[in-house]
Amino acid sequence: MLEPTASAGPHEVTWRQIEGLVDAVQALIETGVEEPRFYATLLEHAVRAGAAAGGAVWAADTDTFPTLCASGPSETPWSAGGESAHRHARFLQQVRASGQAQTAPPGAADAQGPVNASAFLLLACPVALEGRVIRIVEIAARPGSSPEAARTYLEVLATLCALAADFHRRARLKECQQRETQWSRFEQFCEQLQGRLDLRSVACAVANEARRLVGCDRVSVAAPRHGTLRVQAVSGLDAFDPRSAPIRQLEQLVQRAAVLGEPLFYGVAGQSAPAELETTIDHYVDQSHVRALVVLPLAETDQDGPVRTAPVGAVVLESFAAGPGQLADRTTLASLARQTRLALARAARYERIPAVRVWERLGRWRSASGWSRLALWSLPAAACLAALIFVPAEFRVTCRGQLKPQRESRIFAPRDGRVEQLHADHGETVAAGQVLATIQSSDLDFERTRLLGEIQTTTEQLEALRTSRLGAKPLTAQQRDEVARQTAEEERLKKLVASLQAQKQILDSESEALQVRSPIAGQVLTWNLAESLRQRPVRRGQQLMTVADTGGPWVLEIEVPDQDAGEVLDARRELGPDLPVTFLLATEPSRVYQGRVQRVAQICEPDDRQQLSVTAVVSVDAAAITQRRAGAGVVARIECGRRPLGYVWLHDLIQAVRAWLFV
Known part of the structure; x- marks a missing residue:
């Protein structure tokens, strides 16, 4: 049962086998195979991987638990009948009710009696879809397996059942897609019938x-x-x-x-x-x-x-x-x-x-002879068209964004490690240079211990060399050569000690950097730091928290849609860079606030919805905003001057037509 060989470590062999097994089942899922063949192959892999006696896959969506596929000798519970099969069904009911993988050693029993009358160790794992157990994969392990091997085998079986659940999710998604396609065709079919x-x-x-x-x-x-x-x-x-x-x-x-x-x-x-x-x-x-x-x-x-x-x-x-x-x-x-x-x-x-047929022709003739009605409707249509072209109106570009403090600093992890202690939490006010978190790095501790050991060893060698030289009296040429060699060795050890001390200073500075400090004075904005960071591993460059100066100036950071960025840039050239802005806060939609465009980015970047936009910063009067919340959503309108009424109403359509004509 996934036992390691003598030529390799047990963990290496076991995980290599598990990875190969998982890859094989994942590749089978990618082929879109039918369910009977999928479970037959999965069961074959599972039985072979654990050197088990056999296995079975049960349909758990009915109380009779029909067998989808099975293998193994006649002594297995699924090959027996009568009272043995009835007892085994109670074991399957327990697995379905719990929704967890379970084992049944030989002679296992429940309140109603034995559930495993065979000589095999039964391992059963459910396959759940949307919280409901639909299949159960069961393996009959050979007697004599160690508890550790049984636990490993059960974990492997749970992994295979998770892949089986993914297989069912993919099959259901494929079925829904086919059904959606079929209903789309059926809708087109009905539309064609309704038009005749x-x-x-x-x-x-x-x-x-x-x-x-x-x-x-x-x-x-x-x-x-x-x-x-x-x-x-x-x-x-x-x-x-x-x-x-x-x-x-x-x-x-x-x-x-x-x-x-x-x-x-x-x-x-x-x-x-x-x-x-x-x-x-x-x-x-x-x-x-x-x-x-x-x-x-x-x-x-x-x-x-x-x-x-x-x-x-x-x-x-x-x-x-x-x-x-x-x-x-x-x-x-x-x-x-x-x-x-x-x-x-x-x-x-x-x-x-x-x-x-006569009535049809009469209706078509009546519709075709409407010149008087056409002339009557032409006058108001021409007036509306003239108004759309010649009547000016205020043109505004609508954007969405966030309200945030102008001074904001994101704190990142300086090194891989684990957050040992947090010294600040959400909403707390911190000073510049105050320690926010302490990170413990096992790699750095190991390197420091190794370096201190090398320094001590080298220092002892240097002291021993100096001691041996104190009583030496070089009389012969060979002794003088030995003294010269010791002198050179002493110089080498001195340089090595100096190098190690320099490395120690670097490690000391890196250790000091593990005391994460706030670069500015302000307030911690990140929510629920204790749950998300305390005693958790972090990677170098990972954002830990955000500190902002909530008592200073506030700004709007808005995303101007890519198709409207040209209008804003043209208006800044014509009317001045500080275009007026009106905006609503999501936290206070009943009031309209004023602001001014401060700066506009020179590049387009994808926003959270993967749509291209240009970031603009709007200065606001923080004192006038009573409901200041960092990150509060805003809907802003940038005043871009006056344009023809038709362009103001239909500029999205006009841009779409221009793009269509260009393409």
């Missing part, structure tokens, strides 16, 4: 749009004509021969299917055609060479519910490929039939209106 009234146009719209909706190769629409159903439209064809053999065979099939009043399926998995229509279907298939066929009879219903005997039409869906596409999707077919039935019934009622 006569029977021929409705039938053509149904034939062409239903083909895209269902994804089949051909759609035909039949409607009553002289007491029988006749084909009115075929997708992809502007005209067809109503006397051709395939059309006649199709009309005969549609008429007989309409008598039954139920949808007819041929060549669709899980569906069978009525025996009394087999001969008619065979004749039509021989003529058309289709591989799959669906006939949807359409009949109006009374208000009380019973179906009328006379149908309003029928829709025939055909596929020439081996796969029938969505012909087996009963929900799509039911929606298609319902909307088509309503459209054909409306078209039939429309065509029963006496002299309907």
